Amino acid sequence: MRRWVGIMEAQERTRFGYATAKIAEVRQENYRVKTFVLDCGVEARPGQFAMVWIPGMDEKPMCIVNDDPLTFSVAKVGPFSSKLHGLGAGDKISFRAPLGNSFAIPTGAKKIILVGGGYGVAALHFLARVAKGKGVEPVMVVGARKRDDVIFEGDFAKLGVKTVVATDDGSGGVKGTAIDAVRQLLDAGEKFDCAYACGPEMMMHALAAVAQKEDMACQLSLERFMGCGIGICGKCDAGGGLVCQGGPVYNSRAAFKLEEFGICHRDTMGNKIRW
């Protein structure tokens, strides 16, 4: 397997920051999420993202779900993600990675709570693995509309991570939102040194509010429409900060300072869309 480090990395990757690899394996996670495992690795930290490029079509940000081998989990929601879903083992895939900042585990942390929704659950698996490696115990909370939306439950189990599933309709796990589940854990007296979230913004907004009330550190991975991914075009501004540069990970205090956090995001033109 190729691994882009050292001199090899410089020679293979530096042309404009793009690298091309082949898809080694595709896994169907549920009715709309597929995981793509590439035949290469990069050095990245949990929370960082890649700009995945389909020549002649588009380029979009994707969370790094594993750095070696490089892995993405993609929800089929529109033209770009559908095109990606059409790719199979042996097909080429191009990307710029790693980009953006990452989740940080505070020194001395013993127990952390991870809260995910949608493809964000996959991104947090990377964090759970790194935390475990450091001897920190993660507890995973998965929020979903219904049972079929839950992904990576088996992967967390394999890692030995306690996982709580919450579904809006009660078709899986406990009935309620991810935040309800977090509150239940806290009410039961569990203590966490830090909370982490990747998923729908209003879920993260609610978690940040809980964390503030509980005086618990909290880090969120924000999602905004991205253009260049390197901090020049200004498309991913969240109200005073570029998510591709200052983020995607913000601690809750920094997130609350962004004028548009929990309020709106913007399309490619820059028009505001309320969450």
Place this chain on the structure above:
Amino acid sequence: MPGIDLSTNLLGAKLENPTVLASGILGTTGALMASVANEGGAGAITSKSASIKPRGGHPNPIVVDAIAEGGWMLNAVGLSNPGVEEKVEEIAHYRKLCGKPMIASVFASTAKEFGECAALIARAKPDAIELDESCPNVEGEFGALFCLNERDAAKAVEEARNSVPKSIPVFAKLSPSAPDIASIAAACVEAGADGITAVNTAGPGMAIDISRARPILANKAGGISGPALKPLAVRCVYDIYGKLEGKVPIIGTGGVANGADAIEMMMAGASAVGIGTAAYTRGMNVFREVCREMEELMEKNGYSKARELVGMAHG
């Protein structure tokens, strides 16, 4: 630095230093523009070019970064913007957050539309309006650039000048691809332009990914910016200043990345210095850093006022 005065004046707008955020870089939202001015230290801000109707621009990739490899960057953002009316609100928001001067950029596909768009943005009461007659990455759509011949360039200026209150200066932003940029600048001034911004990106150029054998930019071609553009920009500013005998202010833009570049641009004839790509390479604080470098270099060379550097290279 005591004894060094960086302040300058751009047709009535007081700039605490001559650095100006160039249009299209970080100029999307009011909050972002305000942080470039307040935290980054820019003397003034140019908003991203707005058109009458909203535009999505080109799909990604919209930027190729070869700054480290070759000193250049390509962009084909494709003038995405939420439309001039939204822009008026972003500017109002900027005004709430920041007291520094603001230049509002507009673009259009006909001279008449330049007039209409300028009239709409004038409602935001910007300190100046900049007419982007020179974006090279929408050529397929809009035909040849406005600013490549004197008649078209002047016509757009005339329409805009006639549609905007006299109290708001109008700048024409020109392309280094024009065969004789100084004559075009002269025609614009003749038609009523109060100032010139020179230059926009050059080219367009192209970069091909060799493992995919495809141009990287979705638009295939894109405007060249960054240090590789600087000698071209300095020559353009020098020519325009010479032709206009220093009578109208020039915002010298193109490849400026440090204090020495800024001084060079002013010596060529720029009253203020636009910085775009370097806000990426050096980060938002580039404005503050360029000012500090200017002060050091001015001190070392015995210059005390930035205003006195303007056109100094013209013997």
